[in-house]
Amino acid sequence: MAYLLTSIPFFAGFAISFRFERRRLLNGVLLLAGLLFLAVGVIFASLDIPAVHDVVDGSVLAIAFFLVIAVLLPAFLVLNGLQMVRREGRRLGNLLSLLAGLAMFAFGPALLVLGKNAVPRAVEVVIISVSIVLGYLSLAFAAFVLCSVGYGLLRPTKGADFIVVHGSRLIRGAVPPLLASRxxxxxxxxxxxxxQGAAPTLVTSGGQGADETQPEAEAMADYLVAHGIPREEIVLEDRSTTTRENLLYSRELMTERKPGYRCLLITNNFHAFRTAMLARRLKVNGQVVGSHTAWYYVPSATIREFIGILRDYRILNGVVIVLLAAAYPVSLAF
Structure with a gap:
């Protein structure tokens, strides 16, 4: 019962935080904490019921949890990674789910060795410290996924003055499927x-890469015109080369044309929440809307986005990781 009651303040905090600002990771942290306490409370309460306890005990649940975390999840990531490599090539960004799955397969046996065998103190310290850091990263990743999924379920707000479509790399001068979906x-x-009687202005946002023959914004505008959008309804932002620049230059353009604007920002669904977080920091008044992405692409792309968030907040995360890594070795000194 204590765990069930403890979940309530976290759910309440999530509801309040989400109501006032939907674009922050704190929402996912609060929701995850509430769900974890709720799950533990439900499990303990269920085990107190004789009919349930006779069928399932704590050891069965522990084994099931281990199978999911140590076998099924890494197996899925490895298979997905292999499919990603076959379809998209061997660039590092395409290998992330494969590497994550292999790392999970390797780390499980390391924990078993630590639990059943005497190992040198230095090895023990390394394994436990790494486990603590990975625990932090796993919880942070889970919070990020909750935020991403939750934010993606929001309906686009009505009455936007601008619809800004973020660019991506052209392939042989043409709009690839990933960009076409946006x-x-x-x-x-x-x-x-x-x-609805209020035609927004479309903004195509994307500059020219070193290997591109024209700015992405121009190719995107041509695509929209070919699909029935009047050319006069499209404005080009052709200077940006990063998501940050997409937002900054588009904000400048929209502010000049209509102070107090409201906008919708279009990117792929896996990139939507991180873009929303950045838009909040840059004071862009808009909601980010995700477009469809092929399912096999999502795991590696989501991991890449999470790494991007760690980099965006590298000082905070660096301090936390160092403190967590040092916690066990320091505790041995007392």
Missing amino acids: LDRGRALYDAGVA
């Missing part, structure tokens, strides 16, 4: 605005 999503939202 443009199609932006076009659908534009059509919805027209149907």
Whole structure:
């Protein structure tokens, strides 16, 4: 019962935080904490019921949890990683789910060795310290996934003045499927605005990469025109080369045209929440809307986004990781 009651303040905190600002990771942290306490409370309460206890005990649940974390999840990541490599190539960003799965397979036996065998103190310290850091990263990743999924379920706000479609790398001068999905999503939202009697302005945002023959914004505008959007309804932002620049230059453009604007920012669904966090920091008044992404692409892309958030908040995360890594060795000195 204590665990069930402890979950209530976290759920209440999540509801309040989410109500006032949907674009912060704190929402996921509060929701995750509430769900964890709720799950533990439900498990303990269930085990107190004789009919349940006769069928399932704590050891069965522990084994099931171990199988999911140490076998099923890494197996899924490895298989997904292999599919990702086959379809997208061997760039580092495409290997993340494969590497994560292999690391999980390797770390499970290391913990078993530590639990059943006498190992040198130095090895013990390393394994336990790494476990603590990985625990922190796992919880942070779970909070990020909760935020990403929850934010993606929000309906686009109505009455936007601008719809900003973020660019991505062109392939042989043409719009690839990943970028086409963003443009199609932006076009659908534009059509919805027209149907409601308030046509928003479409902004294509993307500069020219070193291996591109034209700015992404131009190719994106051509795609939209070819799919029925009037050219005069499209404004080009053709200077940006990063998500941060997409937001900064688009904000500048929108502020000049309509102070007090409201906008929708279009990117792929795996990138939506991190973009929303950055938009909040840069004071861009808008909601980020995710477009469809092929399912096999999502695991590696989500891991890449999480690494990006760790980098965005590298000082905070660096301090936390150092303190956690030092906690066990320091405790041995007392």
